[in-house]
Amino acid sequence: MKVLVVGSGGREHALVWKLAQSPLEPELLCAPGNPGTGRLARNIPVEASDVEGLVALAKKEQPDLIIIGPEEPLVLGLADRLRELKLRVFGPGAVGAKLEGSKVYSKELLDRHRIPTAQWRRFDRSGIAKSYLESCKEWPQVVKADGLAAGKGVFVCSDAKSACSAVDEIMEKRTLGAAGDRIVIEECLVGEETSILSITDGETILILEPVMDHKQLQDGDLGPNTGGMGVVSPVPSLAKRILRQIEQRVLVPTVHALRRDEIPFRGTLFTGLMNTEAGPRVLEYNVRFGDPETQAIVRRMKGDLLPVMLACADGKLGEIESPEWDERTVVGVVMAADGYPAAAKKGAAIDGIDEAEKDPEVVVFHAGTKRSINGDLVVSGGRVLCVTACGADVHEARERAYAAVAKIRFDGRQYRTDIGIREQSRAALRPVLAPVIEEPIIVQESDGGPALRRRRPLEGS
Numbered sequence: 001m002k003v004l005v006v007g008s009g010g011r012e013h014a015l016v017w018k019l020a021q022s023p024l025e026p027e028l029l030c031a032p033g034n035p036g037t038g039r040l041a042r043n044i045p046v047e048a049s050d051v052e053g054l055v056a057l058a059k060k061e062q063p064d065l066i067i068i069g070p071e072e073p074l075v076l077g078l079a080d081r082l083r084e085l086k087l088r089v090f091g092p093g094a095v096g097a098k099l100e101g102s103k104v105y106s107k108e109l110l111d112r113h114r115i116p117t118a119q120w121r122r123f124d125r126s127g128i129a130k131s132y133l134e135s136c137k138e139w140p141q142v143v144k145a146d147g148l149a150a151g152k153g154v155f156v157c158s159d160a161k162s163a164c165s166a167v168d169e170i171m172e173k174r175t176l177g178a179a180g181d182r183i184v185i186e187e188c189l190v191g192e193e194t195s196i197l198s199i200t201d202g203e204t205i206l207i208l209e210p211v212m213d214h215k216q217l218q219d220g221d222l223g224p225n226t227g228g229m230g231v232v233s234p235v236p237s238l239a240k241r242i243l244r245q246i247e248q249r250v251l252v253p254t255v256h257a258l259r260r261d262e263i264p265f266r267g268t269l270f271t272g273l274m275n276t277e278a279g280p281r282v283l284e285y286n287v288r289f290g291d292p293e294t295q296a297i298v299r300r301m302k303g304d305l306l307p308v309m310l311a312c313a314d315g316k317l318g319e320i321e322s323p324e325w326d327e328r329t330v331v332g333v334v335m336a337a338d339g340y341p342a343a344a345k346k347g348a349a350i351d352g353i354d355e356a357e358k359d360p361e362v363v364v365f366h367a368g369t370k371r372s373i374n375g376d377l378v379v380s381g382g383r384v385l386c387v388t389a390c391g392a393d394v395h396e397a398r399e400r401a402y403a404a405v406a407k408i409r410f411d412g413r414q415y416r417t418d419i420g421i422r423e424q425s426r427a428a429l430r431p432v433l434a435p436v437i438e439e440p441i442i443v444q445e446s447d448g449g450p451a452l453r454r455r456r457p458l459e460g461s
């Protein structure tokens with residue numbers, strides 16, 4: 001069996017690492033990959049945004065499964081092009097990918113199907129958006145570019161002045177290009193943020209173990225927003241009751257909405273939520289695995305990921321057994337380059353990874369790394385590495401992860417020292433939860449709204 005993974009980040013290294021352990025012993029290819037994937041797969045130098053190059057590669061290699069990691073090729077319709085060639089693909093086509101590629105599209109879908117989300121308005125012209133903001137009584141307001149913006153398209157604004165300047169940045173200065181042709185302005189939600197990763201083929205949804213990301217650059221959730229500076233899983237603070245609400249009010253209705261709207265979807269549905277006093281509200285959908293969330297997921301998933309992805313790509317997710325999860329805790333610490341996220345400095349030599357991986361519970365995933373001409377490992381992107389460790393509890397996982405981080409050196413390295421700390425204090429109050437969702441949920445059409453069926457009832461339900 002030949003499997004091609006598209007992408008070059010930590011997420012793709014994590015997927016390749018997990019697939020390399022499959023008893024099906026796949027031959028792994030990665031395009032373009034990174035030095036981490038290069039140890040487990042054959043890296044092929046075709047960029048993830050090069051749709052034509054990837055189509056040509058797939059025609060030549062004829063993989064049995066193609067897994068598309070990042071959002072850009074999904075939004076560009078790579079999955080459709082590959083499916084036209086009768087290839088098996090994990091990842092939605094262009095229409096499904098609009099859930100991430102257009103905020104207006106996803107907000108319209110949410111409203112149409114009464115899935116809870118922040119109240120919002122769409123604006124196509126900056127003047128009208130600014131007049132609306134001048135008239136707003138409630139603050140803060142959230143200004144969002146419609147299109148893909150690599151995490152730079154959302155502005156939480158405390159007053160009309162800053163909100164109007166966000167509108168100017170997006171729509172007048174066009175700092176995000178065509179992604180800023182339209183904007184969404186929405187109410188600011190208050191609560192704790194959670195994201196839930198799931199795999200769906202449009203009929204069945206397999207909800208993966210919750211992971212908590214840490215988006216700000218600095219300890220204590222200070223500093224600029226980033227792609228994610230660290231992860232912990234499981235998330236003891238996410239009560240079973242809230243998870244069940246998310247499942248019933250958001251995730252199952254979303255699959256149901258995809259069916260009703262005839263949006264084919266075979267891939268990852270990664271839902272960002274705010275747990276407000278009034279219940280969970282959707283902040284956004286992503287149509288791919290999270291990075292660095294995936295690095296924690298693969299460390300905790302005990303079973304084989306490959307049959308899950310194959311079944312999803314074939315539309316047969318309902319036929320597989322759900323994977324089992326390691327009950328231990330995983331902490332992942334992202335090591336970022338000097339200057340990240342504004343302007344990452346490249347070229348610093350990295351060392352100490354082998355030393356760090358001497359602890360058998362530690363795995364270091366590569367993201368922004370490359371080999372220099374003389375073969376040295378050097379920094380080539382903003383988020384450089386994700387250092388993951390398993391432990392019996394958050395405390396042990398943190399100790400191991402940070403002992404490993406201390407062994408890895410490169411000039412200007414930045415990392416947070418508090419990944420998992422909040423969960424550590426909560427874990428002391430509450431025992432670590434066992435996995436809640438064990439079986440794929442089968443979503444069936446019914447007149448009165450979404451229905452769900454399981455092979456085994458949830459514990460306690």
Ligand code: AMP
Binds near residue numbers: 188283
């Ligand atoms: P998004 O890309 O839509 O997830 O937005 C990025 C981040 O902005 C989220 O992770 C939240 O922290 C914040 N955010 C987005 N929408 C809202 C909202 N309506 N209320 C409060 N915070 C928000």
Ligand code: GLY
Binds near residue numbers: 289
């Ligand atoms: N870690 C957030 C993301 O992948 O979008």
